[in-house]
Amino acid sequence: MMNTIWTFLVLVSFLVSAASGHVSAITDAAFTSVKSAVETAFSFIGIMAFWLGLMEVAQRAGLIDLLSRGMRPVVRLLFPSIPAGTPAEGAMLLNMSANLLGLGSAATPFGLKAMEELQKLNPDPATATDAMCTFLAINTSAITLIPATVIALRAANGSSNPTGIVGTTLIATVCSTVAAVTADRLLRGRGGHGRGGSH
Amino acid sequence: MAEVIDAASRWAMPLMFFLIPLVAYLRGVKVYEAFIEGAEQGFATAVRMIPFLVAIFAAMGMFRGSGAMDLLMRLVAAPARWLGVPPEVLPLMLVRPLSGSAALGMLSDLLRVYGPDSYLGWLGSTIQGSTDTTFYILSVYYGSVGVRNPRHSVLAGIIGDLAGFAGAVLATRLLFPH
Structure with a gap:
């Protein structure tokens, strides 16, 4: 199911951008977006580590x-x-x-x-x-x-x-x-x- | 009522910061060492998210950048509004029961684009926590013991998801700070 949704999103993006005459828009969008994927994950590390640490304490207690x-x-x-x-x-x-x-x-x-x-x-x-x-x-x-x-x-x-x-x-x-x-x-x-x- | 819920939101986490170490210490747990061991998993968890975030961010970025999102919004805006659901959160609702990581990616994308403190940010955050990955859980749990006929489990799970989404829309409308 995720396969279908993901493929649909990418294929439709191509078709719509090609039809509207600015096909390079999807390249720009993809490259800017993925950069923030890694940034998000990294700013997530500290809080996640803190929470998982606290939860380990909770479990042992x-x-x-x-x-x-x-x-x-x-x-x-x-x-x-x-x-x-x-x-x-x-x-x-x-x-x-x-x-x-x-x-x-x-x-x-x-x-x-x-x-x-x-x-x-x-x-x-x-x-x-x-x-x-x-x-x-x-x-x-x-x-x-x-x-x-x-x-x-x-x-x-x-x-x-x-x-x-x-x-x-x-x-x-x-x-x-x-x-x-x-x-x-x-x-x-x-x-x-x-x-x-x-x- | 709203004040009580707001207070619960503000106090829930600080109270856990207070109570968990206290109870653990009194029960003789090596609190500091346990914390370190747990925190070690934080890095792995965040790194494990990266491929999901990249896949979802790329697809959603392309979908928005191409203008396909605007097209879809115009298409579903009327029926979605009628249901009281902003069309921007529909992709998240669609993915939530299928994949926890993909839904987390969708939410993260939503928070990045519209801001975590916006109405859409609140609604998306609430939707993510309103229910669990129904189809994944059903397949793993039944699969583990070889049950092939889940009877009404799938329907009950979907009804739960829909009620969770409705609850998320109502609760956000009620409690979102203006």
């Missing part, structure tokens, strides 16, 4: 575990088919907590572990269970408390208020998660009843 304990009631509510205290529940909790803290690189291994555990409870391994669908509805719409990468990018671009978007982002991401989880609930019946990992 056990903040993910702390958060998972607090989230347990939510998980009980969302995943009634997963027995409490199972490895599946634990991995899902760690994944969701890491996502909440914006620790994408820590969230993925926990998430894959959760999928592996959920698959063990799956009577039909080729088809997703209810729990898997709910888990991925939450993951694909990810609630993040601090959108660190966006903040760093804003700062790198000289923003006078890089963290101003924390509030708007929280509202938007709550919308997406509520919608995805609700849609998951409503659509569940259509794909085949009772495909839960409850047995």
